[in-house]
Each structure stands twice: as C-alpha cells, then as structure tokens.
Amino acid sequence: MNSTTNGPRPAVQFLEIAPEAAGQRLDNFLVARLKGVPKSHVYRLLRKGEVRVNKGRAKPDYRLAAGDVVRLPPVRRPEPGAPAPGGRAAGQRLEASILHEDDRLIVLDKPSGIAVHGGSGLSHGVIEALRAARPEAPYLELVHRLDRDTSGCLLVAKRRSALRALHELLRTGRVEKRYLALVQGSWQLGQVKLEDRLRKTVRGGERVVTVDESGKAAASIFRPVEIGNTASLLEVRIMTGRTHQIRVQAAEAGHPLAGDDRYGDRDFNRQMKRLGLDRLFLHAASIGWEDPASGEWRLYSAPLPDDLRAVLSRLEQVRG
Incomplete structure (x- = not known):
C-alpha cells in the first residue's frame, strides 16, 4: 500500500471499542486514533475496505458500539513529537490560551485566524494542533465551532460522555x-x-x-x-x-x-x-x-x- 506519511509502519491492529467510545462515528474515531495522518488518507482506507469493523466493511458514518472490533491496517504515521508543519507552534499557542481545564473539558480562548478544523488549504486547525501537542490524550473533540476569524470561548471535550452531554444542552438551547x-x-x-x-x-x-x-x-x-x-x-x-x-x-x-x-x-x-x-x-x-x-x-x-x-x-x- 502506498503511504502518504513518513515514520514507522506498524502491524495490523485490532481495537476493541470501550463503552466510553460507544456512539462515536467511525471516521471521527479513526482521525483521532491515527493522529497526524491526513483525513483524505483515512477516508481512502475506508473506501478501499482496509478498515474493518467486526470483520466487515463499514461506512464512515457507522456508529461504533461497545465491544465492536476495529481492524486498523498498517499505516505510517509521523514520529511521536513531530506534528505537521506549524502544528507544534499552533499547539503551544493554544495551550497558552486555555481558560479552564478539568478531566472532562478544555475551555479555550481561541485566537483569531486559527480555524477549528484543518482543510481548505490549511494543514491544521485547533483540534489538530491540540492533538499534536498532546499525543498521549486518548480523546479530544470539538464541542462546537467558531469561524476562523472569530476569537473567544471554544469548548473541547476530553471524554465522549462530556461531548454527548454538551451536545444535548446545545441542541435544547440550554447553553x-x-x-x-x-x-x-x-x-x-x-x-x-x-x-x-x-x-x-x-x-x-x-x-x-x-x-x-x-x-x-x-x-x-x-x-x-x-x-x-x-x-x-x-x-x-x-x-x-x-x-x-x-x-x-x-x-x-x-x-x-x-x-x-x-x-x-x-x-x-x-x-x-x-x-x-x-x-x-x-x-x-x-x-x-x-x-x-x-x-x-x-x-x-x-x-x-x-x-x-x-x-x-x-x-x-x-x-x-
């Protein structure tokens, strides 16, 4: 298989989904798990059927269930501590912009000019930069979005349960x-x-x-x-x-x-x-x-x- 990134090429992995990750979309799970791998490559793996769930093909929007077994094919990832160009500096800038952090949540004072997600010609956004700065973090997901040029309060969940709870509050207008x-x-x-x-x-x-x-x-x-x-x-x-x-x-x-x-x-x-x-x-x-x-x-x-x-x-x- 042709690879789009440099670094070590691990063997096939089989990951059992814990209850904490249940309900998460497969594509989001893979992006978080394969830190540093471009999203386009993650979706290519899904299209080619190289990622399997319970030994079968699965679509990107498949919702994982506790006990599911996900097969990850060999894929090269950047060396630990070597984020995408610009990611390290952006991660450090965001770390300095944290207003509050506990075991469930990060509240950022997002600087203007940083998109919440990479894409549209950007190699990284808030969430990619945070994941690069914290390679050991098991879970980091945006709770909501801000426009690239808008500064201020932005929530990042550190647990799936926190994300679900805050999404419910947002959906019902209680934030x-x-x-x-x-x-x-x-x-x-x-x-x-x-x-x-x-x-x-x-x-x-x-x-x-x-x-x-x-x-x-x-x-x-x-x-x-x-x-x-x-x-x-x-x-x-x-x-x-x-x-x-x-x-x-x-x-x-x-x-x-x-x-x-x-x-x-x-x-x-x-x-x-x-x-x-x-x-x-x-x-x-x-x-x-x-x-x-x-x-x-x-x-x-x-x-x-x-x-x-x-x-x-x-x-x-x-x-x-």
Missing part, C-alpha cells in the same frame, strides 16, 4: 453564548431580538448565508454597549447556532460587522482598517450552562483581545 461585535453606524434599535430564516448557498464560488424563507430559524438578542456615530459596540446573545448568524442578521438590520469582507460594507471596512482593524470584529466573550449533574451554573469568559481593544480606543479618540 448561553454571548459575543461582542462592532457594527457600522449608530445603533438606534435598542435591545432587540432579531429572528430570521437563514439558508446556506454558493454565490460566485463562495459559500454564503442568505435570509430565505426556506432556511433554518435563527434568533439573536442584540444589546447596545456603546453607541457612536461611526460604529457601535454590541453584545449579542445567540439563541440558535446557525452559520454566520450574527454577521448576516447584523447586515440585514443595516449594521454590518466591522471587518466583515463577506457581508460587510467596503467603505466602512476601509475606514476601520485605517484605525488598525485587520480582521472581523467578533469575539465570543462568554459561554455558560447549568451542569446537569450538580445543578451548578458554569460560566467562562474570554477578555476582549488587545487588537480589538486598540480599535475601540482609537475610535474613542476620533470621537473626541
């Missing part, structure tokens, strides 16, 4: 997410709940989200924090988790986000760039939920990054 966003113009809508139906589509080869009656329901509460003539700072609490939800709803309300090169205003973005804004002004400021086991409210906050604080300071000087 409170609050963002800080700088929008164009003087916000005069007060505190308002915006409700739209959003639909993903492709326009000019680019994935975009539009307001469309055939789309999925999206709801957000926008609250002004500081109102200016040029721009206004808002706190946004999202009730649903649709792709680009805040960005699209703000633009639809006539107040697109600063630095938004997809839904924003070019002249406004150029004006903000002169004030030092080099990315989307959207920050996941806090995330909280009631712990189902203890009934305790868990709340984690990420401070506004220095680059965004500097933009607000310069805006204040312009007003003065």
Whole structure:
C-alpha cells in the first residue's frame, strides 16, 4: 500500500471499542486514533475496505458500539513529537490560551485566524494542533465551532460522555453564548431580538448565508454597549447556532460587522482598517450552562483581545 506519511509502519491492529467510545462515528474515531495522518488518507482506507469493523466493511458514518472490533491496517504515521508543519507552534499557542481545564473539558480562548478544523488549504486547525501537542490524550473533540476569524470561548471535550452531554444542552438551547461585535453606524434599535430564516448557498464560488424563507430559524438578542456615530459596540446573545448568524442578521438590520469582507460594507471596512482593524470584529466573550449533574451554573469568559481593544480606543479618540 502506498503511504502518504513518513515514520514507522506498524502491524495490523485490532481495537476493541470501550463503552466510553460507544456512539462515536467511525471516521471521527479513526482521525483521532491515527493522529497526524491526513483525513483524505483515512477516508481512502475506508473506501478501499482496509478498515474493518467486526470483520466487515463499514461506512464512515457507522456508529461504533461497545465491544465492536476495529481492524486498523498498517499505516505510517509521523514520529511521536513531530506534528505537521506549524502544528507544534499552533499547539503551544493554544495551550497558552486555555481558560479552564478539568478531566472532562478544555475551555479555550481561541485566537483569531486559527480555524477549528484543518482543510481548505490549511494543514491544521485547533483540534489538530491540540492533538499534536498532546499525543498521549486518548480523546479530544470539538464541542462546537467558531469561524476562523472569530476569537473567544471554544469548548473541547476530553471524554465522549462530556461531548454527548454538551451536545444535548446545545441542541435544547440550554447553553448561553454571548459575543461582542462592532457594527457600522449608530445603533438606534435598542435591545432587540432579531429572528430570521437563514439558508446556506454558493454565490460566485463562495459559500454564503442568505435570509430565505426556506432556511433554518435563527434568533439573536442584540444589546447596545456603546453607541457612536461611526460604529457601535454590541453584545449579542445567540439563541440558535446557525452559520454566520450574527454577521448576516447584523447586515440585514443595516449594521454590518466591522471587518466583515463577506457581508460587510467596503467603505466602512476601509475606514476601520485605517484605525488598525485587520480582521472581523467578533469575539465570543462568554459561554455558560447549568451542569446537569450538580445543578451548578458554569460560566467562562474570554477578555476582549488587545487588537480589538486598540480599535475601540482609537475610535474613542476620533470621537473626541
């Protein structure tokens, strides 16, 4: 078999699925197990039938059950401690950005510019970098997502049970997410709940989200924090988790986000760039939920990054 990676070539392995891993998709299990192996290679192994479950072929979306036996073919992986190029530095950066960690969960203050997953020309994202930095970790999975340019609170589960519990809370709307966003113009809508139906589509080869009656329901509460003539700072609490939800709803309300090169205003973005804004002004400021086991409210906050604080300071000087 041709290999896409360098390093030791182990023998065939037979892995029995523990109860803790039950319910996980086969492809996700393989990506986590074969750290450093490109996803494209993992899916090729599945297509060719070289990965077997209970001696038979299995599809990528097969849900593993406790007691299943997974056959892993010989596949070269990077030497331990030798992550993909850029992975080590990104992993170290993320380790320094941890807001909280326990035996079930990591809460990150994700820097802007790092995607949550590799792909689209990126060799690594948050989860790949964390796995490279912690090769001994048996389980690391994203609980939810943030756009690449969005900074702030991001959850990573260290146990399958924690992932399932948090996914249930997210599905039933019991996780409170609050963002800080700088929008164009003087916000005069007060505190308002915006409700739209959003639909993903492709326009000019680019994935975009539009307001469309055939789309999925999206709801957000926008609250002004500081109102200016040029721009206004808002706190946004999202009730649903649709792709680009805040960005699209703000633009639809006539107040697109600063630095938004997809839904924003070019002249406004150029004006903000002169004030030092080099990315989307959207920050996941806090995330909280009631712990189902203890009934305790868990709340984690990420401070506004220095680059965004500097933009607000310069805006204040312009007003003065």
